[in-house]
Amino acid sequence: MLKAKNTDSSIIINPFEGREITYAFHDIDGTHSLIREWPPVMSICLYDVIERGISEDFDSPENAKRLIDLAGSKPLPETDRFCIESAGLSALTQMEWAIRRAVEEGTVTINCNMENNSAIIKRIWDGEEYYDDLPDTDEMKAMLTDKTPRLFKLYEAVLNGYCRDKNLEIAKKDPEKFLVGGSMEFMKFLSDNGVKNYFVTGAVVEKGMGMHEEVEALGFKIGEGELVEDIIGSTWTEKMPKDMVMKKMMSELGLKGENILVVGDGRAEISAGAEMGALCISRLPQNALYQRKLHKELGSNIIVEDYLGEELKEIFTV
Known part of the structure; x- marks a missing residue:
């Protein structure tokens, strides 16, 4: 069982109530993967x-x-x-x-x-x-x-x-070259403590191709019981907005928003996560001043440049 709690850390930009985390919805590009510029x-x-x-x-x-x-x-x-x-x-x-x-x-x-x-x-x-x-x-x-x-x-x-x-x-x-620092370790930490990880992307997902191929190249195993349970994306012809995808997943999995962790670098997933009542982590570079201001306004709780810092680890307890 993984719990999240407020600390006095400067990475917390919008305080939140303590809660148990059981599921995590992750964006890919810019959040964990740096393959796509x-x-x-x-x-x-x-x-x-x-x-x-x-x-x-x-x-x-x-x-x-x-x-x-x-x-x-x-x-x-x-x-x-x-x-x-x-x-x-x-x-x-x-x-x-x-x-x-x-x-x-x-x-x-x-x-x-x-x-x-x-x-x-x-x-x-x-x-x-x-x-x-x-x-x-x-x-x-x-x-x-x-x-x-x-x-x-x-x-x-x-x-x-x-x-x-x-x-x-x-x-x-050399997968490390295109992984955000500490990304794999953070995902494993979540998984090892009972959190089910899902990738949610606006890119097209076809097994063995495109985004699916990229996350596998980076070392993320995908499948039931694996590090990432599933990767859910778009098609060439049909929009799949992240807010609708995430809310549908929450409903189908019978989840409460407060037990979900949302990790991303885009307004779509952070805005949706905040609306759902999830705990939101924004992964943004230090120099992304406009995005950092925007994400705080959207309701993100935590902003980090990578997943290596002790301050992030101290928020979570087993």
């Missing part, structure tokens, strides 16, 4: 759509190569900031935001309700993924159904070429 890749992909629109062959291998060469080459204020604000949302929602921004800017022409479109853009920025009260035209729906998954796959192709494939091969030989 995704922000500059997503930023250029979204920026390019907003600035240039969507040609018939926008997802061609040639365009992917062009974007690989451009990724990280210069600051892109709007899309760089959006990547920070939207961390943890479904990738499909992030892609949709860029297409809607292109419509707003006039680089994509489509029959739509511009007022609703602009309202949806703002709501995505604020962390929402469903907005059925703001209807789209049939033309807009058809365009998004076609173009959003294609942009998602283009982003993944650019990510693979920019860093993912290279880093994955290195991680297979």
